[in-house]
Amino acid sequence: MAALPARVGIGSSPRKRDGAALLTGRALFLDDHRPEGLLHAVVVRSEVAHGRIRAIDTAAAAAAPGVALVLTGAEAAKHAGPVPYFIDPAARGGNRTDIRCLQVDKVVHVGQPVAAVVAASRHEAQAAADLVRITYDVLPHVLDARAAMAQDAPRLYEDWPGNVVAHNRYGSGDPDAALAAADVVVEGELRIARTTTAPIEPRGYLASWQGDRLTVHASCQNPHQLRWMLSVSLGVDESRIRIVTAKVGGSFGLKMQGHPEETLVALLSLLADAPVKWVEDRRETLMAGAREQVHRFRVGATSDGRITGLVNEIVADIGALTAQAGWAMPNMSATTQPSGYAVQDVRVELDIVCTNKPPCNAARGFGKDAAHFVMERAVDLVARELGMDPAEVRRRNFVREFPYRTATGLNIDSGDFDGLLDKTLDAVDYAGIRRGQAESRERGRYLGVGLGFELTPESSDSPGTFVSGFDTTTVRMSVTGMVTVLTGVTSPGGGNDTGIAQIVATELGVPIEWVELVQGDTDRCPNGFGNFSGRSMVVGGGSATLAARDVRAKLLAVAARLFETSEVDIRDGIASGGGRELPVPEVARALLTRAFAIGDIEPVLESTRAYKPGNINHVPDELGRIQPYPTYSSSLHAAVVEVDAETGKVTLADYVMTHDCGTMINPALVEGQARGAVTMGLGSALSEQLVFAADGSLASNRFKSYLLPRAGDIPLLRMIHQVTPSPFAMHGNKGAGEAGVGGAQAAVANAVEDALAPFGVTVRGVPLSPPNVLALIDEARP
Amino acid sequence: MRYTRPADVDGVTAALADGDAVVVGGGTMVVPEMTHGRVRPSAVVDLAKAGLAGIARDGDGWVIGAMTTYTELARSNVPLLATAARGITGGPQIRNRGTVGGSASYANPSSDVPAVLVALGARMRLARRGGAREVPAAEFFAGAFRTAREPDEVLTAITVPDTAAAPGYVKFKLVEGSWPIVTAAALAGPTIRVVLGGAAAAPVVVELERASWRARLRSEVDRLLTEPWDDVLAPGHYRARIAPVIAARAVAGALEEA
């Protein structure tokens, strides 16, 4: 007797397809690829924060054992052009500079690639790299964004008018008038320290040429964009480049393309005439910034807690400019304000500023996290000023009618923010905590609870760029009935392959075991855009649905012909109709081996479809605003903390996230992503910080100095779901995976301020590490 | 690079005689340092087979071999040291490999073992070719990453006298993964001794009277902790600020006062 089919439909949680391979160490990552004749590269990086390259002496390195090639920037520039931008700042009215795979004249941060060594082993390459002597004319450097904005600050890019990449202004209405008319106006500051994403697998690339054809195995998120990028920088036609990205050990935005090493490794392989691999070491991975911003805001409210106006000035420190997407994140920090609150009089001024630090790369949250963080601080400060409960102030300001056009022009598809708040308050026992708080304070214990609301725009589309709001999938059934799904979206570990297989199996009516997924291979998969912006299940899932429906329609047509009835169905791999049954493989075989007998049904069991969700609108409105996101997930977070007022240490006692990403294709995967994002936010809120020495070198360059949270630091993260389907996405699902960073930061910051209310502490930044918290207490003490 | 793995102490001291060798105990610190090229020795002397592991009773005290691991210490009932060993991070990998002698010889200010040994009044047994000597722990820890050990010496064992005093140990870290920021090892007998680790380059000894310890602790710590340890994890003024707090918690723990 056949076993009962496992529950695999939309909304169930079959196991992650590659879970067993990952857990047993059988999954192959980039570094596991070791082709015959492989050589290894090491990048020689700048040791000064700002300087002109005077001379590079490579003689000793070239003569070292095992060395095949030493490449400098000047030599590289003869063979490769600049790396094209993922999002070109010039196209957005900003300043740009040519990004090279190796610097030619000048370095602008410690760690910038200056030369590269290729040798028979990584060890030999490293030893030789240590022998490369670089002489610089050292220039003054600037590590702080405010300082970098001064007229006389050192200039990173001499042809720019300053160090500002772009100054932008967003919003609508008349916030100055709104603030002038408000019953109360509160001011605040929020400093978000620089953190990093730290995936377990660092970046890496393996390039090899077969004649004039290039194959690159890459630990990356967006193989098709990488192919285009290499084709531009190397001047090789796309048709001669193949990118393969198999397993990726976490990415979080870091592995979106635009890194100098992508072009560099392909070039090294060309010049060395051998396969060349480069894998980052941990110190290199830790250089990648994820976020660093300062917000100064004023918010006006009526005496009953309705927020009437908001003015926020953001200074975003992106370090050196990069061709990667990361520099553009602060734009989303601005446009995601005022989040899901009904405030129409808003002005957000944004300066995106370069400093002599490594670039900020794309990072989960993509700047939206900062918008949530600052709004949630503003709401809490209003509550405090008015003596109201912070939960109540949120309730007075939530958007309730959808779709809702925000002050920055976003069009929120759907949501139930009151529902999120009710569920969260209930789960965390908000009333009980408030009651217990007074009593525990009498005993010298400082307990606090904080809320953080998030509205997460997802699946973005940026016209004229490779930030695409659609994607493409092929569903193909073979003569044996087995199904191959080739899709343009990739999975850096989050598991959308499992979700897509669930959708295809459900749509076709076949067991999930029959469905094979192919992702991340530009020679096999249709044109696509990979993974970013919570898009993979929306557009990968959507396009897979359309393609699967085509194939199913074909199967039904064949079955109808075979059963001689129009009443046919397919379920669990069996076609039925007119009282007869036939396994789906036999239906497939009938069409593909007896095409002429079957008649006028085109014998193709394959469909390639693209899916464009609704709600995206690139026609600027009267204020010049566009609407680049189809779906808006939302979540409400509550953190309960205890603060040791003698040491400043914050301990998380409880954490609840109520999450609404519309229909959940696979709840277990949604929760896995949400827990990861929350943990990232908690780390940034409490312990993570990239610290630079005065000379611009990274002081926190290992996991003993860059403090990621560990299991013992994080309580059980309790997840509650609310489902408000999106009217604009195929299955009503919204992006999931980014939501949690800003909500977690905000909930913790608000909870710490709440816990320390007896001292009158005002939180003005993160991380709230013990030294920083103790300083806050000291500062508040009379 | 010469690599030797001597079978006894004589072999070790012979291999160290030139003074240019690096000793490998459990290797949890020194092997990564060699891998990253921060230490480039001409010779490596591996203590794995030198018979230096194990805890033994000797008269009215313990003799703890330099190669005794945290796991073994955690199972023992050596006061303070067993408690500290149970709180070592890095999981079983580190606790099964990291040794008490390695930690003492490394003399990282941000570590557990040095202050504990000073609090216990331990003595460090050092051997060199043709000789041996004992140094009190309080003198052994000369500064940050500096000890009284000469390059041709090996730490063979640590002796710890019995004590009737009540132990208390508190370690303060920023998060699970951080090095200790301040540790306090207290022994409360007729008088109270509390030794601070992590607070300065070397352990800081604070002696107090039972009757007046609470009143005197802060001013004594302030008086003795003139140059607090400062690093990327925590500034010196923060360590100085919390040192009396952590010391008081360790003493209160020893006295079982809440």
Ligand SMILES: Cc1cc2nc3c(=O)[nH]c(=O)nc-3n(C[C@H](O)[C@H](O)[C@H](O)COP(=O)(O)OP(=O)(O)OC[C@H]3O[C@@H](n4cnc5c(N)ncnc54)[C@H](O)[C@@H]3O)c2cc1C
């Ligand atoms: C992940 C991780 C977590 C850790 N957590 C903690 C913690 O919570 N608390 C803490 O205090 N420490 C911690 N440590 C550090 C740990 O204490 C040391 O790693 C360990 O005790 C050192 O012992 P070892 O035998 O491995 O030393 P090794 O690495 O072998 O040697 C360290 C130094 O001592 C020298 N040496 C070793 N043995 C001798 C000897 N017998 N005679 C002379 N010289 C010698 C070596 O030459 C070297 O200079 C951690 C380390 C890691 C990697």
